[in-house]
Amino acid sequence: MRTLPVTGVGDRVRLAGFFARLAVKEHLAPRLHVRPLVAELFLTDNCNLNCISCACWRTVTRRELDGDEWRGVIDQIAALGILKANFTGGEPLLRRDAPELMAYARDAGIRSLHVNTNAILLDDRRLGAVLDAGVRSFNVSVDGPDAAQHDRIRGKAGAFDTTLDALRRLLARREELHMRVRMNYTVMRSTVAALPEIMRLAQRLQHQRQAVAIAHPVVDPTRRTHGDHDGQEDDQRGEELRVSQPVGQFPHRAIAPTRFISLQGPVM
């Protein structure tokens, strides 16, 4: 495993200032100019799961940017002084060249690399490649405390076991590589009751250390990328959740209530 540039205190301060200014812009001063420090790179709009809360998998997107075009994008954002690149999708690891693009971003001077993934493809070989590229921050989607719920929401039998296996292997290296690993949980009407169980799962996985899961209330996923989706069941269509009341029952730190809520154990 190669030595990596460490994100220093100065970078953390700049990122903290960036998020603070974003909050001011969102809530107080919409005309405030906020110079970007974080880039979201949607490597693909396609996915290998069929989540009921998501639009990505419902159509196949073709002719996405090729490797050279992505390298051009990365060169441009590096020149802008971007500190952090979040690789996301769809499922970003569907692209065979994803680790190569991450390494390219690292070599271009982007010091902090993050991946959002369902972890289905994160076997030992792919995990090694992603870590070697310099990624030290992961959000892994877990949509249920057990296979029954997770696989139902994610639309694929066996997904829970595969994702949990990858999550355990990531966590096994967290200390050694100073990684940040989070579970993402999509909160819908049909799944909000499982929040305490998700927190217990997070605590069990992290061996009694402070557990962190991120709960994403779903507002209207069908509008996320593709607009209308005829034929979708009504009860799967944009499940909407008022988060204030149910989440208020649990210990939490609301960072941006309409966007996401960070829950921290122990569970009551």
Ligand code: SF4
């Ligand atoms: S929520 Fe994530 S894993 Fe599920 S279909 Fe959408 S992009 Fe794929």
